[in-house]
Amino acid sequence: MNISDVREFFPILHQTINGCPLAYLDSAASAQKPIQVIEALTHYYEQNNANVHRSVHTLGSRATEAYEGARVRTARFIHAKQAEEIVFTRGATASINLVAGSYARAVCKEGDEIVVSAMEHHSNLLPWQQAAKTTGAVLKYIPLQADGSFTIQEVENTITNRTKIVAISHISNVLGVANPVQQIAQIAHKHGAVIMVDGAQSIAHIKVNVQELDCDFYAFSGHKMSGPTGIGVLYGKKALLDGMEPIEFGGEMIAEVGLHDASWKEAPWKFEGGTPIVAGAIGLGAAIDFLKQIGLDVIEAHDKQLTRYAIEQMKRMEHLTLYGPEEGRCGLVTFNMDHIHPHDLATVLDMYGVAIRAGHHCCQPLMRHFGAGATARASFYLYNTEADVDQLLNGLNKAASYFEGVQPG
Numbered sequence: 511m512n513i514s515d516v517r518e519f520f521p522i523l524h525q526t527i528n529g530c531p532l533a534y535l536d537s538a539a540s541a542q543k544p545i546q547v548i549e550a551l552t553h554y555y556e557q558n559n560a561n562v563h564r565s566v567h568t569l570g571s572r573a574t575e576a577y578e579g580a581r582v583r584t585a586r587f588i589h590a591k592q593a594e595e596i597v598f599t600r601g602a603t604a605s606i607n608l609v610a611g612s613y614a615r616a617v618c619k620e621g622d623e624i625v626v627s628a629m630e631h632h633s634n635l636l637p638w639q640q641a642a643k644t645t646g647a648v649l650k651y652i653p654l655q656a657d658g659s660f661t662i663q664e665v666e667n668t669i670t671n672r673t674k675i676v677a678i679s680h681i682s683n684v685l686g687v688a689n690p691v692q693q694i695a696q697i698a699h700k701h702g703a704v705i706m707v708d709g710a711q712s713i714a715h716i717k718v719n720v721q722e723l724d725c726d727f728y729a730f731s732g733h734k735m736s737g738p739t740g741i742g743v744l745y746g747k748k749a750l751l752d753g754m755e756p757i758e759f760g761g762e763m764i765a766e767v768g769l770h771d772a773s774w775k776e777a778p779w780k781f782e783g784g785t786p787i788v789a790g791a792i793g794l795g796a797a798i799d800f801l802k803q804i805g806l807d808v809i810e811a812h813d814k815q816l817t818r819y820a821i822e823q824m825k826r827m828e829h830l831t832l833y834g835p836e837e838g839r840c841g842l843v844t845f846n847m848d849h850i851h852p853h854d855l856a857t858v859l860d861m862y863g864v865a866i867r868a869g870h871h872c873c874q875p876l877m878r879h880f881g882a883g884a885t886a887r888a889s890f891y892l893y894n895t896e897a898d899v900d901q902l903l904n905g906l907n908k909a910a911s912y913f914e915g916v917q918p919g
C-alpha cells in the first residue's frame with residue numbers, strides 16, 4: 511500500500527467543513543479510522559457478536575477466537591514474548607491506573623520513590639500522585655530543560671536505590687520527540703526499579719519493540735492508532751503481571767468463587783473483569799493489520815517529514831512561538847500566536863476547515879514550565895499531506911490579520 515493512496519481509505523476525510531476541505535490536524539488527540547477498521551467492526555456485529563470465553567455455541571466460539579486473536583496480533587505488533595503479556599483495557603489511562611493501583615500500592619513503602627517528569631500527560635501523572643499519597647512514597651521529578659526535554663544525565667541524577675517505579679512517556683503529546691526509554695530502563699533496572707512507559711503517542715508513529723526497550727510495562731490506546739475508542743493495552747512482563755493483584759473484581763476474571771472468598775484466573779484474564787471489550791479488540795487488531803501493511807517505518811518517515819515541513823514554514827512567521835525541541839519531532843507542532851488565545855485561533859481555523867487542538871493538552875505542569883496557560887497544537891498522521899499544512903498556514907495568516915483588526919491599539 512502506498513502512503514499517497516492512504517487517504518482513500520478514510521471516509522471521514524472526504525468532506526468539507528464550512529465550505530473548505532477538511533484538514534484534520536488533531537490526530538494526537540484521536541486518529542481517524544480507515545474503512546478496514548470500520549468494516550471489521552461492522553462484520554463482527556453483523557456476523558459474530560456474542561459474549562466470549564463462556565459460550566459454547568458457534569457465535570461464542572467465533573467471538574472468543576477473534577478476541578483472543580487480537581491479543582496475539584497485538585503481542586506480535588509490539589514484539590512481546592507472549593500473548594499473555596497483553597491486558598486489554600479501556601485505554602492508556604486505564605492501563606497506567608492498573609499498574610499504579612495494583613503494582614505501586616503493593617511495592618512502594620514510606621520513603622520509596624516514584625520518578626516521573628513534568629512533561630507527563632495527566633494520565634501518567636495523577637495515578638502516581640495518588641499512589642504516592644496512599645503509600646507514603648515520594649514523587650520525584652526529572653528536571654526539565656528550557657525546551658521541555660530532559661537529559662539522560664538528569665535521569666541518572668534522579669533515580670536512586672529508593673526508586674521503585676519510573677513512569678515516563680515514550681513521546682510527549684506536547685513535545686513530539688521520543689525519550690530515550692531504553693537507556694532510562696537500563697538506569698531504572700540498575701537501581702532495582704521498574705519502568706512504566708506511556709506509549710499513547712508513540713505507538714502510532716514509531717516501531718515499538720518492548721523486548722528491545724526492556725520496559726516492564728507499556729501502555730497505549732487503540733483510538734490514537736486508527737483503532738476504535740474504548741480499547742487500550744497494558745503490556746507487562748509476564749512475571750510482573752503474575753505477581754499483581756487485580757483492581758477490578760467480578761465476572762470473567764475468576765477461577766473459583768465461594769461465599770466469602772474467590773480465586774482468580776491467570777494473567778492477563780484476571781485483569782479483565784466483566785464482559786471484555788470484544789469489538790474494540792477486534793477493531794484494534796484490524797488497525798494493527800492496516801498499519802503493518804503500510805509499515806511503521808514508512809509512517810514515521812512521513813510524519814517526521816510533514817512535521818519538519820510545518821516547522822520550517824512556521825519559523826518564518828512573525829508573532830509565532832514554537833514550543834519544544836526542534837529536532838527529531840514526529841507528528842506534532844505546539845505553538846502560540848502573539849495576542850491570540852489558542853481557543854480563538856482554533857475557532858478561526860475551524861472556519862477554514864482546519865481542525866487543531868487548543869488548551870493545556872492535559873499537561874498543566876509542562877504548560878507552567880513554558881509560562882503558557884494554553885497552546886495550540888497541530889498534529890499529523892499518515893493521511894495528512896503538505897496541502898493540509900498549507901491550509902493550516904493559510905488559516906494562521908488569516909487569523910493574524912483578523913485579530914490585528916480587532917485588537918485595541
Ligand code: PMP
Pocket residue numbers: 538539600601602603604631633634679681682683708710711731872
Ligand atoms: N498519555 C499521552 C501522552 C496521551 O497523549 C494521552 C491521550 N491524550 C494519554 C496518555 C491518555 O490516553 P487515553 O485518553 O486514550 O486514555
